[in-house]
Structures are given as C-alpha cells and as structure tokens.
Amino acid sequence: MTRAANVNPSVSSYYVTDDFYQALVEAFTGWDRDDRAIADPAVRDSCRAFLEREARYLDQGRHEDWLALYVPECAYWVPGTADRGDPRREITFSFHDRRQMEDRVYRLATGYAWSQQPVSRTVRMVSNVEAFATDDPDVVMVRSNFQVTEFRDGDIRLWTGWSGHRLRRRDGGDWLIAAKQVNLIDCDQNIRNPSITL
Amino acid sequence: MMGTRQQPIFAPGPAAPGYDFDALIREDKVHRLLYTDPNIFALELTRIFGGTWVYLAHESQVPEPNDFFRTRLGLRPIIVVRDRNGVVRALYNRCTHRGATICRQARGSAKAFQCPYHGWTYHNTGELAGVPWPEGYPSDHHANGEFNLVQVPRVESYRGFIFGTLNPDAPALVDHLGPARRPVDEWLDRNPGGKVVMREANRMKFRGNWKLAYDNSGDGYHVVFSHRSLLMMENRFSDDDGKGMAYYKQQPDAGPIKIHYLGNGHHFKDKRFTLDQRPGALWEIEGVHPGMEGYEAALRAEHGDDADRLLDLAASVPMNINIFPNLLILGNHIQVLEPLSVDETATTWYGTAVVDETGELNGAADAINALRMRTQEQFPLFGEVDDLTNFEEIQAGLAAEEDEWVYMDRGFGLPERFSEADGVISGPATDEVFMREYMKAYKALMTAAPELAPTREVRR
Numbered sequence: 223m224t225r226a227a228n229v230n231p232s233v234s235s236y237y238v239t240d241d242f243y244q245a246l247v248e249a250f251t252g253w254d255r256d257d258r259a260i261a262d263p264a265v266r267d268s269c270r271a272f273l274e275r276e277a278r279y280l281d282q283g284r285h286e287d288w289l290a291l292y293v294p295e296c297a298y299w300v301p302g303t304a305d306r307g308d309p310r311r312e313i314t315f316s317f318h319d320r321r322q323m324e325d326r327v328y329r330l331a332t333g334y335a336w337s338q339q340p341v342s343r344t345v346r347m348v349s350n351v352e353a354f355a356t357d358d359p360d361v362v363m364v365r366s367n368f369q370v371t372e373f374r375d376g377d378i379r380l381w382t383g384w385s386g387h388r389l390r391r392r393d394g395g396d397w398l399i400a401a402k403q404v405n406l407i408d409c410d411q412n413i414r415n416p417s418i419t420l
Numbered sequence: 421m422m423g424t425r426q427q428p429i430f431a432p433g434p435a436a437p438g439y440d441f442d443a444l445i446r447e448d449k450v451h452r453l454l455y456t457d458p459n460i461f462a463l464e465l466t467r468i469f470g471g472t473w474v475y476l477a478h479e480s481q482v483p484e485p486n487d488f489f490r491t492r493l494g495l496r497p498i499i500v501v502r503d504r505n506g507v508v509r510a511l512y513n514r515c516t517h518r519g520a521t522i523c524r525q526a527r528g529s530a531k532a533f534q535c536p537y538h539g540w541t542y543h544n545t546g547e548l549a550g551v552p553w554p555e556g557y558p559s560d561h562h563a564n565g566e567f568n569l570v571q572v573p574r575v576e577s578y579r580g581f582i583f584g585t586l587n588p589d590a591p592a593l594v595d596h597l598g599p600a601r602r603p604v605d606e607w608l609d610r611n612p613g614g615k616v617v618m619r620e621a622n623r624m625k626f627r628g629n630w631k632l633a634y635d636n637s638g639d640g641y642h643v644v645f646s647h648r649s650l651l652m653m654e655n656r657f658s659d660d661d662g663k664g665m666a667y668y669k670q671q672p673d674a675g676p677i678k679i680h681y682l683g684n685g686h687h688f689k690d691k692r693f694t695l696d697q698r699p700g701a702l703w704e705i706e707g708v709h710p711g712m713e714g715y716e717a718a719l720r721a722e723h724g725d726d727a728d729r730l731l732d733l734a735a736s737v738p739m740n741i742n743i744f745p746n747l748l749i750l751g752n753h754i755q756v757l758e759p760l761s762v763d764e765t766a767t768t769w770y771g772t773a774v775v776d777e778t779g780e781l782n783g784a785a786d787a788i789n790a791l792r793m794r795t796q797e798q799f800p801l802f803g804e805v806d807d808l809t810n811f812e813e814i815q816a817g818l819a820a821e822e823d824e825w826v827y828m829d830r831g832f833g834l835p836e837r838f839s840e841a842d843g844v845i846s847g848p849a850t851d852e853v854f855m856r857e858y859m860k861a862y863k864a865l866m867t868a869a870p871e872l873a874p875t876r877e878v879r880r
Contacts, residue, residue, distance in 0.1 A: 233657065239714040243790065302620050310790035312620040313771035316801060317794060319710040325653050329802055334648035336813075337805035410526075412625040412766040415812075417805045 231320040237295040238319050243310050253363045260353040269364045270351040272397045277346035285327040297401040337417035342374040360391040383407050445863045448829035452818045455629040461762035469494030471870045473583040473596050475747035480617035489527045499523045503545045510572035510584045511546045546571045547878045568876040586872035599844050600686040603741045612780050616772035622800035625766040626808040628815035630759040637742040638687040640849035650803045654707045673848035681845040685744025685861035687854035700728030706735040709794040730784045734791035771796045828855035
C-alpha cells in the first residue's frame with residue numbers, strides 16, 4: 223500500500239525524512255556561540271516578545287493560536303536525554319511534527335483526556351533570552367530559560383529547563399517557529415503526568 | 421573464594437501478623453489493603469521482590485565486559501554488571517563498611533567501584549579489592565570474603581532479559597517462565613537475529629500501588645473508556661475503524677482478541693489475530709506518526725516489494741506479554757515497573773530498536789529505527805498518561821476504608837467463556853480471569869516464607 227502523496231503537513235508527514243532530521247540535528251548543534259550572539263536590542267526584544275506571546279497562549283489554553291505560531295513544516299522536540307541525542311536513534315520525551323502537534327491539541331480538546339481533566343492551570347516564566355545569528359539572514363536561533371508552574375488537583379509543581387527556538391522571519395518582521403527544542407533539566411527522570419504542552 | 425561463613429546474612433522476619441491472605445484475596449475480589457497497607461508492601465519487598473524471579477535489566481544495557489547499569493530489586497539498590505570475565509551479576513549497591521552506595525552513575529563501564537565515603541574498593545565481581553590503611557584492623561578483611569559486596573545469588577537470562585531472585589528454592593528461570601516463553605520468543609523472533617536493543621525510554625511515575633499497573637497490563641476492558649481521547653484522536657481523519665486500538669470498539673468479546681493466563685502470575689493479551697497474515701498488514705494498521713509518509717516513500721523507492729516486510733518492523737506488534745511482577749512487553753516496548761512505596765510506582769517504557777548483524781535488512785535498519793522510535797512514543801504520551809491518572813484516582817478512591825473490595829469478577833461464574841490447555845487459561849478480550857489467576861500466584865508467594873539467601877560469595 224502506498225499512501226497517496228500529500229503535501230498538506232496537517233494530514234501527512236511527508237516532510238519528516240532523513241534529510242529533515244539531519245538538518246534539524248545540525249541546526250540544534252553548536253549554535254549558541256558567543257561570536258554569533260545578536261547584539262541589536264531590537265532583534266532581541268522582538269524575539270523575547272514573541273516567546274512571551276507563545277507562553278501566554280499556552281497558559282491561556284489557546285492551542286489553535288499556539289499552532290499558528292509555527293511554520294507548516296515544523297518540529298516540536300523535547301529530548302529524553304541530557305545530551306539531547308538524535309531523535310532518529312533514541313526515544314524522546316516528545317517529538318512531534320505538525321500533524322502530531324495537531325493530534326495533541328485535538329486530544330486535549332476531546333474532554334476525555336483524563337490526565338487533563340481537570341485541566342492544569344499553568345504560569346510560565348521566560349527569561350535569559352539570547353538570540354544567535356545563523357547562516358540564513360531570515361533565521362535566528364533563540365535560547366531562553368523557562369519555568370512552568372503547574373497547578374492541578376491540589377498540587378503545585380515545577381517544570382524547569384531551557385528552550386531553543388529556531389525562528390524564521392515572516393513578512394512584516396514578526397516571527398514563526400520552524401522548530402522548538404525543550405530541554406527539561408530532569409528529562410531523563412521518571413516524571414509524573416507529563417501531559418501539559420511545554 | 422569464601423564460604424566459611426555459613427549462617428544466612430538475612431533472616432526473614434515472621435509472617436506479617438494479622439494478615440489472612442485467604443480472607444484478603446477471594447475468588448472474585450481482593451481487599452483494598454493489598455493496595456494501601458504499608459505493611460503488606462513491606463512484605464512484598466521480600467516475598468515478591470526477592471522471593472520470585474524479578475526482571476532487572478536487558479543485556480543490551482550491559483553489552484561489554486565491565487559495563488554496568490544501576491537499578492533496584494524492590495527497594496534494594498542494585499548494580500547489574502557484566503564483570504571482567506563476562507559474568508552478569510547483580511551486586512548490592514551498598515558499601516559493606518557503612519552502607520553508602522558505591523555506584524552513583526546510572527550506567528557506564530567500571531572494573532572496580534570505590535566508595536566515595538572512606539575509599540573501600542570492590543572489583544566488579546563484588547569481591548573486596550582493598551580498604552585504606554589495613555593496618556588499622558586486627559585481621560585481613562580479604563581473608564574469607566565476609567567484606568565482599570552482597571550480591572543476588574541467582575541471576576539468569578532468558579533471551580536478553582536478565583532476572584534475579586534471592587530465593588534459592590525458586591525453579592530455574594526457564595521453568596518459571598514456562599508458557600510465557602512462547603510469546604516472548606515470537607515477540608523477539610520477528611526481529612532480525614531474534615533480538616532487539618534498548619534505545620532510551622519514556623519515563624513516568626504515578627502515585628499509586630504497583631499492582632494497579634500490573635492489573636491494567638492485561639486489561640482489555642478499560643481500553644475504550646480510559647483511552648477514549650486517544651481513540652478519538654487516532655480516528656479523527658476518517659470513519660475507518662482499523663487504526664490503532666479501535667478494534668476494541670463495539671463487541672470486543674466477540675472478536676479475535678484473547679487474554680491468556682500463563683501461570684506463575686504471567687499473562688498475555690494477544691491481539692495479533694486481528695491481522696491479515698501478509699507483509700505490510702501490521703504497518704497498515706499503525707497509527708499515524710512523524711516520518712510515516714516520508715520514510716515510507718523512501719523505503720518503497722529503494723526496496724520495492726520488500727518494503728512491506730521492512731515497514732512491519734517499524735510497526736507495533738499487537739502483543740501484551742506480562743511477566744510477573746514487573747516486566748511488561750507490549751508493542752515494541754519493554755516496560756518496567758518499579759515499586760517506590762505502597763502508593764508510588766515508576767513505570768519506564770524502554771524503546772527498542774532493531775539491529776541488523778547479518779544484513780537481512782539490506783541497509784534499512786536506520787530508517788526502520790527512525791520510524792520505530794516515533795511509533796513507540798505515541799502511546800506513552802497520549803495513552804499511558806490517562807491510565808496513570810486513573811491509577812492515581814483508584815488509589816484516591818481506595819482511601820474509603822469501609823468500602824473494602826476491589827472486584828475482578830468479569831467472567832467469574834461463566835465457565836463457557838474460557839478454555840484451558842497445557843496449563844494456559846484463555847478467555848475473551850475484556851475478561852478479568854488473568855487478574856483472578858495472578859492473584860492466586862501472588863497469594864501463594866505472600867504466604868510462603870522462603871529463606872532468602874543473598875550472598876557475599878563470588879560464584880563462577
């Protein structure tokens with residue numbers, strides 16, 4: 223059986239190929255170099271504002287708006303090992319393409335995702351935002367630290383780590399996320415109810 | 421090496437006072453105390469996690485001499501090590517001197533372990549290698565082995581799965597596994613060379629007793645309810661009911677899915693007979709996941725008609741093989757349960773990859789594994805989290821002291837639902853016969869009082 227060729231990333235993962243993974247792994251290797259740091263405060267401020275907006279959408283449960291922050295052929299990657307590894311060769315905490323990000327959002331909206339009934343309340347802090355240039359003038363890499371405080375069913379707990387965002391400039395000067403890598407400091411530990419979106 | 425010290429180093433305590441396991445475990449129900457009582461949990465740590473064979477590690481975690489992997493046997497800190505001579509051992513990770521753990525890395529390679537506290541050093545056989553400034557002791561600590569590390573006296577492997585027991589009277593591992601060997605063989609033999617290797621894990625834990633996860637592992641009754649959101653998600657593109665776990669819908673007991681009780685606490689939910697017997701049939705029912713279309717197109721372009729066979733290796737095989745008390749083989753996962761306390765359990769879903777040592781995959785192993793990593797991540801992320809929440813809510817519900825019973829009576833009193841052959845009891849998909857039967861094995865272990873025999877002797 224051959225699945226019909228499809229170029230809609232919401233219904234087909236045609237774009238997640240070996241080349242895609244290879245480029246992704248390379249893009250997220252050795253990018254936060256001092257000599258590539260962007261000093262221009264306007265660029266850093268626009269990146270920071272964009273990350274804060276993403277955090278707010280997630281805190282507000284605006285998942286459709288969150289999805290719209292990503293390019294069509296995107297990746298959402300939460301490594302399961304501290305050295306991040308290669309997702310082709312190891313199990314990750316999460317690795318989503320566009321379709322699976324939409325799967326995630328769909329599942330949470332069914333009302334039958336018991337791990338999110340009741341829905342967690344979250345507040346995200348995003349800080350230490352630094353932007354780094356890439357070889358593509360329309361692409362920057364952004365490093366930020368995060369702390370998500372989650373309240374659910376009487377308990378408060380913390381999710382802590384740093385994120386790498388690969389941002390692509392869109393017309394008009396704002397950004398879209400080409401790929402996001404979320405590095406939890408306890409990514410290789412047994413974690414209770416990992417059902418919120420990071 | 422040693423052997424002069426004959427008395428047991430561990431004297432089992434008296435049977436837990438006040439517990440009548442015949443009263444707690446009935447034919448059709450068990451008492452809530454099995455899940456909530458710290459004293460019963462403490463007894464399980466010797467009678468179950470000690471008294472019977474317990475899965476410890478996979479050989480791919482210690483492939484070379486001197487490789488080690490840190491784990492637990494019950495709550496005992498353990499180092500599974502392939503020693504310098506290639507012998508797989510399970511050493512207590514506990515310095516003989518004052519009790520500190522001597523190995524603090526999750527895994528690695530070491531010919532010896534030195535306690536960071538006072539520098540006592542042990543070979544990776546468990547034998548004491550040296551103590552600092554030995555002239556401060558009146559006798560030689562090396563003389564008769566009494567300062568070696570404690571180790572699990574019996575460590576045996578079955579096709580890569582390493583088990584240990586402290587019970588010298590336990591049957592041989594192969595006999596203990598008994599009829600469970602066949603599905604394990606079939607699960608492995610579909611892979612090249614009949615083997616898999618572990619490649620990291622989805623790691624979770626829940627606030628509930630470990631048996632809640634074991635009860636669930638063969639449970640075909642919960643699927644359409646506990647996993648309703650996942651089933652809706654998997655079917656969001658079509659009315660096609662063939663995807664993923666959707667074949668549980670409608671009348672699951674009339675279908676080809678069977679639950680088998682295999683003896684000694686082991687059980688097996690077999691969903692393979694929902695499949696056509698042809699290459700590609702398994703891949704066709706695989707749920708969508710990242711890379712599916714991209715890699716499939718590349719594999720078909722390169723391998724032509726052989727691509728169906730290769731793609732099946734990326735797909736989850738619909739088997740749940742549950743080896744009491746802590747090894748759950750399902751899909752392509754090797755899931756391990758670790759009791760942390762009476763009401764907390766770690767559940768680690770190790771992913772497996774294929775290896776192609778004989779070239780039978782024609783260079784496709786990396787592509788298969790790139791798909792296989794993703795097919796394995798979906799259920800832990802979008803399915804298991806909902807089960808774990810339900811386990812936590814059971815634990816919460818069981819706080820109601822006066823409502824004493826947990827029922828496992830589905831199918832009880834309906835003998836026409838079952839068949840029995842060669843020591844295997846088989847029933848329809850949603851039956852709870854496997855729970856009733858494994859609880860009998862549990863009761864037998866909890867009421868036996870084996871003399872556990874951890875040893876400082878370095879055998880072989």
